[in-house]
Amino acid sequence: MxxxxxxxxxxxxxxxxxxxxxxxxxxxxxxxxxxGDGAAAAADAGRVFTRPALRSALTERAAADTRVRDAAMAKGKADQAAMQAVLQVDAGNLAWLKDVVARQGFPTIAQVGAQGMADAWLLVQHADRDSAFQLQMLRTLKGRGEAAGVRKQDLAMLTDRVLLAQGQPQxxxxxxxxxxxxxxxxxxxxxxxxxxxxxxxxxxxxxxxxxxxxxxxxxxxxxx
Incomplete structure (x- = not known):
């Protein structure tokens, strides 16, 4: 959705x-x-991030994702302009994240912290126009095991998204x-x-x- x-x-x-x-x-x-943000802030307290600029960029892009979705929720799916804004932000975030992954791989918790990982996950979760990329990132995160830095709840949501895109039940x-x-x-x-x-x-x-x-x-x- x-x-x-x-x-x-x-x-x-x-x-x-x-x-x-x-x-x-x-x-x-x-x-x-x-x-949510409180849990991520507690997890990140005292940490030094190796890619602070990447963390900031993820924060900005996740905020844009939330902003346009909140606007679309307020106006309803019948508002085509609001829904188009969601699609445009998703497209921009997808292109940007794919470039990041191509250059350095998917972010790590050492690079961007718990909040940065949550923001990166959110961009993948909403990358529905490229289900192959979603599957690739899901495999990457699962392959990292406990070091993935992404909550089990979020992996479950991404798993369901990928399964449905493949025509399988969630x-x-x-x-x-x-x-x-x-x-x-x-x-x-x-x-x-x-x-x-x-x-x-x-x-x-x-x-x-x-x-x-x-x-x-x-x-x-x-x-x-």
Whole structure:
């Protein structure tokens, strides 16, 4: 989906409070699973980055990604200008990141820190026009193992994106699309009975809670 999933975008304190009010159980889950800018800042505290200019560039590009998606969320998919802005930013970010990877490989946590890695992941997650590149980066990150510097939740989301692009069912149920009636509907998923166990293994919230967060974030009904 063109718009970012809630787990992939920074949120304000007011937004977090509204989500926690709308979705009972979210506060407990969030306390046990630190995420977002605060967690990245804590992980980066005291670090010296070997590629600070690259880190800054990633920050700027991730901010542009979030900015145009927030605008598109506010206006709705019917606003063609807002959606075109999302596509343009994605295209520019993809071209830039592919150039970075061609010159030096995918960024590392030593180069750009936890926040830089989260920003780099976000650009890959939204590189839907080049699913082969997404697959290449997913393999790269998985090959690095625990040294990848990317959260398991984010690897799960990218895995689902890649599988769907290949015409296969997703594994972790992270990807939803509006149906003909405007309700967010989970795209095809493998082994539905084992879905919550797979989600838990990757640090993802239970599906029922995720559905609530999606609906509250996008102000749309969510199909069950």
């Amino acid at each position: 063109l718009l970012a999933a809630p787990a992939a975008r920074a949120s304000t304190a007011d937004e977090d409070a509204a989500l926690m009010k709308a979705c009972p159980g979210l506060a407990v889950w969030a306390a046990a699973h630190p995420h 594994r972790y149920g992270t990807q939803f699309e509006p149906d003909a009636h405007g309700a967010l509907t989970m795209q095809p998923v493998e082994d539905r009975a084992g879905l919550d166990a797979r989600r838990a293994a990757m640090g993802l919230m239970p599906l029922a809670l995720y559905r609530c967060v999606l609906g509250a974030s996008y102000h749309l009904p969510v199909a069950h």
